[in-house]
Amino acid sequence: MPAPPSFFERVFGETWLGRAAMRLPLAFMVAFFLIPLALTYVWSVFERTQFWMKPGFTLFSYVNFFTSARLENFLWSMGHSAVSVVIAFILGFPIAVFVRRRVPQVAQHRVILLFLLPFMVSEIIRVFALRPVLQRNGLVNTVLMDLGITSQPITSILYTPTGVIIGEVMSFLPFMVFAGFLAMEALPKYVFEICEDLGAGRIRTFVDVILPLAAPGIFAGSVFIFVNGLGIALLPNILGGPGAVNAGLIATQAITALDFPLAMAVSAIMMTTLLGLLYIGHRLFDLTKILSPIT
Amino acid sequence: MNQFEFNRRVMLQALGGAAAAAGLGILPGSANAAGPLKIWTIGIAKVGAKDWSAMEQQSGIKVSYIAKSARADEAIQKMVVGDGNKLYDALTDNGGGMEDALASQKAIVPLDVSRIPNWKNVLPRYKDGGSAAGTIRHKGKIVSIPYISNADSMAFNYSKIGQELTSWEAMFDSQFKGRAAMQNDFGPTLTNTAIYLQQSGKQDIKDPSNMTPAEVKGVCQFLIEQKKKGQFRTFWDGFQNAVNLLTSEEVLVSSCWEPIQVIARRKSGKDIRYGTMKEGHQAWNNMWMLTRGGKARGQEAAFYKLMDLYLNPWFGARTLGGLGFTPQMTGVMEYVKANPKDFPAAKVKEIELRLKRKAERAAVKGNAWQNVFPKHIRAYQDWWSRVQAA
Numbered sequence: 001m002p003a004p005p006s007f008f009e010r011v012f013g014e015t016w017l018g019r020a021a022m023r024l025p026l027a028f029m030v031a032f033f034l035i036p037l038a039l040t041y042v043w044s045v046f047e048r049t050q051f052w053m054k055p056g057f058t059l060f061s062y063v064n065f066f067t068s069a070r071l072e073n074f075l076w077s078m079g080h081s082a083v084s085v086v087i088a089f090i091l092g093f094p095i096a097v098f099v100r101r102r103v104p105q106v107a108q109h110r111v112i113l114l115f116l117l118p119f120m121v122s123e124i125i126r127v128f129a130l131r132p133v134l135q136r137n138g139l140v141n142t143v144l145m146d147l148g149i150t151s152q153p154i155t156s157i158l159y160t161p162t163g164v165i166i167g168e169v170m171s172f173l174p175f176m177v178f179a180g181f182l183a184m185e186a187l188p189k190y191v192f193e194i195c196e197d198l199g200a201g202r203i204r205t206f207v208d209v210i211l212p213l214a215a216p217g218i219f220a221g222s223v224f225i226f227v228n229g230l231g232i233a234l235l236p237n238i239l240g241g242p243g244a245v246n247a248g249l250i251a252t253q254a255i256t257a258l259d260f261p262l263a264m265a266v267s268a269i270m271m272t273t274l275l276g277l278l279y280i281g282h283r284l285f286d287l288t289k290i291l292s293p294i295t
Numbered sequence: 296m297n298q299f300e301f302n303r304r305v306m307l308q309a310l311g312g313a314a315a316a317a318g319l320g321i322l323p324g325s326a327n328a329a330g331p332l333k334i335w336t337i338g339i340a341k342v343g344a345k346d347w348s349a350m351e352q353q354s355g356i357k358v359s360y361i362a363k364s365a366r367a368d369e370a371i372q373k374m375v376v377g378d379g380n381k382l383y384d385a386l387t388d389n390g391g392g393m394e395d396a397l398a399s400q401k402a403i404v405p406l407d408v409s410r411i412p413n414w415k416n417v418l419p420r421y422k423d424g425g426s427a428a429g430t431i432r433h434k435g436k437i438v439s440i441p442y443i444s445n446a447d448s449m450a451f452n453y454s455k456i457g458q459e460l461t462s463w464e465a466m467f468d469s470q471f472k473g474r475a476a477m478q479n480d481f482g483p484t485l486t487n488t489a490i491y492l493q494q495s496g497k498q499d500i501k502d503p504s505n506m507t508p509a510e511v512k513g514v515c516q517f518l519i520e521q522k523k524k525g526q527f528r529t530f531w532d533g534f535q536n537a538v539n540l541l542t543s544e545e546v547l548v549s550s551c552w553e554p555i556q557v558i559a560r561r562k563s564g565k566d567i568r569y570g571t572m573k574e575g576h577q578a579w580n581n582m583w584m585l586t587r588g589g590k591a592r593g594q595e596a597a598f599y600k601l602m603d604l605y606l607n608p609w610f611g612a613r614t615l616g617g618l619g620f621t622p623q624m625t626g627v628m629e630y631v632k633a634n635p636k637d638f639p640a641a642k643v644k645e646i647e648l649r650l651k652r653k654a655e656r657a658a659v660k661g662n663a664w665q666n667v668f669p670k671h672i673r674a675y676q677d678w679w680s681r682v683q684a685a
Contacts, residue, residue: 051375051396068677069684076684128535135543155473159529159545237479238536242527243683250680256368256480257676258668 037271044264053260061265070250074269077236077246080161081229084168085222088176091169093218096180097210101192108181115177127167127238134158134166134239163239164246168229175224183217184210186289216285223281227274331357332597333589335383337365339554339620340442340581342613354604356597367393367667374402374586384589385598388439388582390482391430391504391665398433403584405436410599413606416624417441430580430664442605443620444580446656447483447665450556452547453566460570463491465548467521476540476549479530481679486577486663487550489514494574494661503575503663508674515678519685534558541567554618571652575661580623612638616646621653 047056065071099111118126133139134157141153157163187210195205211218229235233252236244245253247270254263281287334340343349347358361382363370367389373379374386374397386403388394397403408414420427421441431439451460466475477484489503492514500510521527528546531537534555540546541559549555553569560567583605585598604610608630611622616631616638631638631646638646656662669675 051371051400064677069681072684073680128539131539131543136545137543237532240529242477242522242530243479243685244529245680245683253679254676256366257672258368258371259673259676262676 040264040267040271044261044268046261046264048259048261051258058261061259061262062269064262065265065269070266073245073250074247074266076161077230078226078273080164080246081168081226084165084172084229085225087165087169088173088225089218089222092173092176092221093180093214095177096184097206099177099181100184100187101189108185112178112181115174119174123171123232124234124238126171127234130163130167130170130239131158134163158239159241159244161241161244163241164236164244167235167239168225171232171235172225172228175228176218176221179217179221179224180214181217183214183220186217187213216281216287216289219281219285220287223274223277226277227270230270230273329593329597331359332594332601333359333361333382333384334601335361335363335370335379335386336583337363337387339614339618340387342610342617350601350604353607353609354601356600358601363387365389371396375400380586380588382588383586384592384594385583385585385601387442388584390581390667391579392667394431394439394582394584395433396668397584398436398438401587403438404587404590405433405438406440406585407599408437408440410595411440411602411606413603413624416606416608416626418623418625421623427580431582439582439584440602440605441580441582441623442610443614444578444623445553445621445653446576446578446659446662447487447550447552448572448576448656449570450541450549450551450559450567451570452541452544453568455544455547455565459568460548461573463487463572463574464495466491466550467526469524469526471526471548473525473528474545474547475526476528476531476537476546476551478537478550479532481675481682482665482667483577484518484530484550485511485514485675485679486665488518490575490577490661490663491572492517503577504666505669506671506675508671511671511674511678515682518682522682522685538562553620557619569652571655571659573659575659575663576656577665578657578662579665612646615649616642619649621650621657 043053044061045057045059046053047058048060065074095115099108103111131138135141136153136155136158138158140157141150144150145153157166191209191213192205195209200209230246231248233246233248236246236249247266251263251266251270254260254266278287341347341350341360343353347360351357363386370379370386370389371393379386380402388397394403398405418427418441419425421431422428427441427444431437431441449460449463449466451465453459465471466477477487485506486503489498489500489506489510492498493500493503498510498513498517500506500514506514529540531540531549531551534552537549537551537555538559541549541551541555542563542565544565556567556569559565583598583602585595589595589598606624608622608624608626611624611627612631612634614620615622615627628647628650631643635643
């Protein structure tokens, strides 16, 4: 059976405009991903000058990264991001399943939109707003002390790795809900009915049916959260303890010292990590399935 | 060159210069003939009104304000390898050493201070041979005009602590364990710690502004030890962040910029003070510079008019009374007292006290100048990452 016509084919037909439009996504990828990525790798081996960098080939920045404490900082931030992914999955994916299964079809997109609304507020405001909630004299401590649950304010929430993880989960949870919902939307409702008819319990349905079928979506949401946790510098800056960093902050601090090749090397390492993750994810779950309905 | 050649060449140059000057509008009295002076600076460079209207009215020129971040790297990159000279006629710096970097790359031009009538008011330390003379000169030529300065110190919550703090010892004292903060920037944090270690005789450091790799290692190892003991609540980054740490009482002592203390005190109503540390402070001044492009576009006259205002006590009194920056000219108190309408008695007292504290801080022997690009910056970077990882 021939493939159905694409959106561009339907709008523009077999004209040159239609053919050009078909290549738009490819041009976009080249202009905004492949070229910047290639430049990042090239610049990362340039030599540092006093104020900029000059063409050359040196692995100094990579050696510096892997033999200094930056590697340790990078691995720590990967660890925090991984924990955030797990927590976001535990909290976010059941919401996606619930919306898909229990909310009437007509209202599902509206409910999901509610989870996306916080994204309309600037990230810095959302993160900074956590401070009056979590700090020494903040809402959480005041409530706990007023209820007599604690006698002293808990100071291990803010300005610790816990604070950064809370910030990451609060900031990126909608990614998991949205990606999870997309994955669940591709799952026909009769799948759940069959499970029920066959007498499968909730846990078995979740583990043996929902999870494998929604895996590409869950993985996509996880990658979003993981990469943002690694890259957004303001989270460790505002919520982390003394010297808390992530990969984004390591690169920013290299730029502050006008060490552009090092900043490029950090970015290149981050991008390689991301591409590696995407490759593994694609091999395991076939990421093209995210947007295709399951039949 | 013989006498004839000299005379002819000089005359032609003079004629050409005059024609160019007339064309570009840089003859006396033609300030702003080349359009508004495009200034790339930070908000704190203005006083008197929320916008630049008061500054324009006082200086007699029109300005076009372009907001600039507080990052030295961004400014240097824009001016040296970017299009800064096309975009801006004048700019302010972001810390010690930047004027040298920009002048060495010919991004800014030498200045003729004889065209600034109020240059006579500039603090004596900037005159030839003065203690701060080198901070505005490159290879002996004046390339920048100072407009504010300070000596960064430690803010402390007097309401909670109940005593005046006069030593950096407090920052590392176990009684403030988990209630102390320093800046998340290796520049000021390593310099202030080095001043403390040097002056208290704990480490042998020759120049806290420009340390050797071994000295940087010693300072960072000390900070790592303190961090592991749980001394620091956090390292702050950003103005609001630092204010919030003090107002929320998350920290009781914090090394910070003075406006942070001023705002934290104003916002919280608590007695948050800015101490004078007996060991010394990181001293800095901020300056105005004329870009190569600005000069080529004939903006010199307008630039000098604006600089004249920056060395006028009108500006000095307001920057001191507002955010608490040290004015760079003499005659400020005389001006304040002569203008009771603008400065009521209570404000005069506050300004007098502020100025007295500043004079005390500036006089501390162990003060060291801020240096945004020390010689061994790589060692600073690498060791700072170890402090972060500890």
